Every structure is written in C-alpha cells, then in structure tokens.
Amino acid sequence: MTRLSDLPIRDDLRGLTPYGAPQKHVRYALNVNENTHPIPEPVARDIVESLAHAVLTANRYPDREFTELRESLAGYLGHGLTSDHVWAANGSNEIIQQLLQAFGGPGRSVLGFPPSYSMHPIIAAGTGSRWIPAERDADYRISPETAVRAIEQHRPDLVFLCAPNNPTGTALPLETIAAAYDATDGIVFVDEAYAEFMPKDQPSALTLLPGRERLVVSRTMSKAFAFAGVRLGYLAADPAVADALRLVRLPYHLSALTQAAAVAALAHAPEMLAMVDDIAAQRDRMVAELPALGYRPWPSQANFVLFDGVADPRATFEALLARDILIRDVGIPNALRVTAGTAEETDFFLECLAALGPGGAQ
Numbered sequence: 001m002t003r004l005s006d007l008p009i010r011d012d013l014r015g016l017t018p019y020g021a022p023q024k025h026v027r028y029a030l031n032v033n034e035n036t037h038p039i040p041e042p043v044a045r046d047i048v049e050s051l052a053h054a055v056l057t058a059n060r061y062p063d064r065e066f067t068e069l070r071e072s073l074a075g076y077l078g079h080g081l082t083s084d085h086v087w088a089a090n091g092s093n094e095i096i097q098q099l100l101q102a103f104g105g106p107g108r109s110v111l112g113f114p115p116s117y118s119m120h121p122i123i124a125a126g127t128g129s130r131w132i133p134a135e136r137d138a139d140y141r142i143s144p145e146t147a148v149r150a151i152e153q154h155r156p157d158l159v160f161l162c163a164p165n166n167p168t169g170t171a172l173p174l175e176t177i178a179a180a181y182d183a184t185d186g187i188v189f190v191d192e193a194y195a196e197f198m199p200k201d202q203p204s205a206l207t208l209l210p211g212r213e214r215l216v217v218s219r220t221m222s223k224a225f226a227f228a229g230v231r232l233g234y235l236a237a238d239p240a241v242a243d244a245l246r247l248v249r250l251p252y253h254l255s256a257l258t259q260a261a262a263v264a265a266l267a268h269a270p271e272m273l274a275m276v277d278d279i280a281a282q283r284d285r286m287v288a289e290l291p292a293l294g295y296r297p298w299p300s301q302a303n304f305v306l307f308d309g310v311a312d313p314r315a316t317f318e319a320l321l322a323r324d325i326l327i328r329d330v331g332i333p334n335a336l337r338v339t340a341g342t343a344e345e346t347d348f349f350l351e352c353l354a355a356l357g358p359g360g361a362q
C-alpha cells in the first residue's frame, strides 16, 4: 500500500496532520459546538419546499453571485449592511480559505493568537501562508497593547482574531480589534462564529466596519443557526473584499440547493435562533456548577465551556465516552471543552462528571 510520504506531495505539507475531531455515533455529541436542537419541523418543511423548487432548475448552473442569499444575509446582519458588503461560501472555513488565497499565500504571513480555532493554522498551511503564533495575556485575553506589540514585531499580511474565542470562550474587546487595525496595513479578520451567543449588550465587530476597508468579519450558520450540515459561512466587509474573493473562488461554488436552503432558513431566523438563549443558559449553568465538582471553568460568551483541573484529560474523555458522551480534548494541559446543549444533556454530563470524582477519571 502506498503511504502519503511516498507521494510527490508539496514539501510544506509533509508531516502535517489533518483536522480530525472524532466523528462518533454517540447519544451526547458535545464535541464540535453544533446546535444540539433539531430544526423546527415547520421550518424544515419550508426548506424542503424551496429545495424541491430549486431541483427543478438544477440542470442550469446556480446564480454565481448568489444575489438573493446575499440580500437575505445582509438583512439578517443589519448594521446598515447591504448585499454588496456580504460574501458567502461553503462554511466559514471556505471563507477563510478564499481570504488566504487572495490575501495570503506563498511569501505571505498570518498572525494568530493560540489557543484559537484549530482550522486557522491548517488553512494557512493549505494555502502556503506562513503561520505566526503570538502570545495572549493571562486568562486568554488579548489587550490592545498585546495585539499591537505582536503586529509591530512580526509585520504580518493578515491578523486573525476570534471573538468570542474558540476553544476558550473568551470575549475580545472592540478596542483590541481597532488597535490591531491601526497597527497594520494588512487584513484584520475577526471570526465571529459564535456571535449570536454573546451577551446582548456586547457589540459585534460589525460595528467597526464603516471606514475600515481592510476589516473582515465572518459568521456562520453552523452554530447558533443549527445549520452545520448545510455548510454556509459568510463575511461582511467593504465591497472591494468580495471583488478580491471573486478572483479566487471557483465559479458556482455555492450550489443551487445550498442557496435555496439558506435563503429559506434565513426567512425563519427567529425560529432557527429560538434556542440560543436556552443554550446560553446551559452554558452559564455549567460555568456555575463545575467549580463544586472541583473544576475551573473559564467565563464563556460562546456555546461551549473550557474547564481545567482535569487530572488526566485523556482518561476523563474516555470515561465520558464510555457513558456515550463525546466532548473535546483541545490539547490544553489539564483542560477539556464541552458544548452547551439541552438541559437534559447538561444534566447527564454534570452527573457523569460528578460520578468520576474530583479531577475526573485518573
């Protein structure tokens, strides 16, 4: 059998590991921050009707400019944004890939602040962009000074921020984003995959867009919107950014079915987002209850909680898996991450963790 290392693969891809969050069939899948609530049936029926309609003309290529979808997304985002400011792709992962194809690539660099979204460096590698990891402050925060210092030291072509941050849940002050923007001539990218879970009074980086043509804010329908299986991510930025991405996207990259499904779901945004407050309440419950079990949770503005005080993360992960609960080992020593789901999922998770005793399975 041929091994990967026997193939004439690019030198810079040799020895790399692919993204590989385990996909296991378990009763409690709390490992990739999906919305664990199913799509409401009346909405699902509407989506199917739109799909049925789209299938009838699937002999033709889809609208390359996905105009109706961009209008729907702009309407959903608000903040005075129009369809010209919006671009979409098959998940925000593809948004990031297109961004790096256009603004990164060989000879160019991306600065990030790990621990953060594991796909940022992987997509950087895939596009031949040099990844530069910079330090965070205590408790995973990034102050304006810390961001500016790293940017002045490394002079990257792109700066990647994540607000709230995955896997830590940490908020990112707008001051840090604004200071980063002023410190670079490059692109400042803010990944807001979890924006809908932020406290209502926490402003989005969308508010910073006017007058900042190098600022890009991405969102996804995968998390709050309960649409991970459809693959729809999008960004808001100056219209010129979409022009840059038109140079690198594959023609017709968004299928007619994806466009139809997303437009139909966006027409039901309030129903699709109905569970967000419940999920945030389960997150807050885990943060409140984990200390009594001997763990230290970090404050989270997303739909997951990172907690440390785990004696042996691998053993705790396996012990929970034996009880049909899948959570995530994100590689932070003595820590694990769990997705906030339904009240019943939280009950069972906390119950099982308590049964393992202080520090978890040893």
Ligand SMILES: *Cc1c(COP(=O)(O)O)cnc(C)c1O
Residues within 6 Å of the ligand: 033, 090, 091, 092, 093, 094, 117, 162, 166, 191, 193, 219, 220, 221, 222, 223, 228, 231, 232, 233
């Ligand atoms: C889950 C996640 C995404 C989502 O990616 P999609 O490709 O839209 O499913 C993007 N960014 C972060 C930080 C995430 O955690």
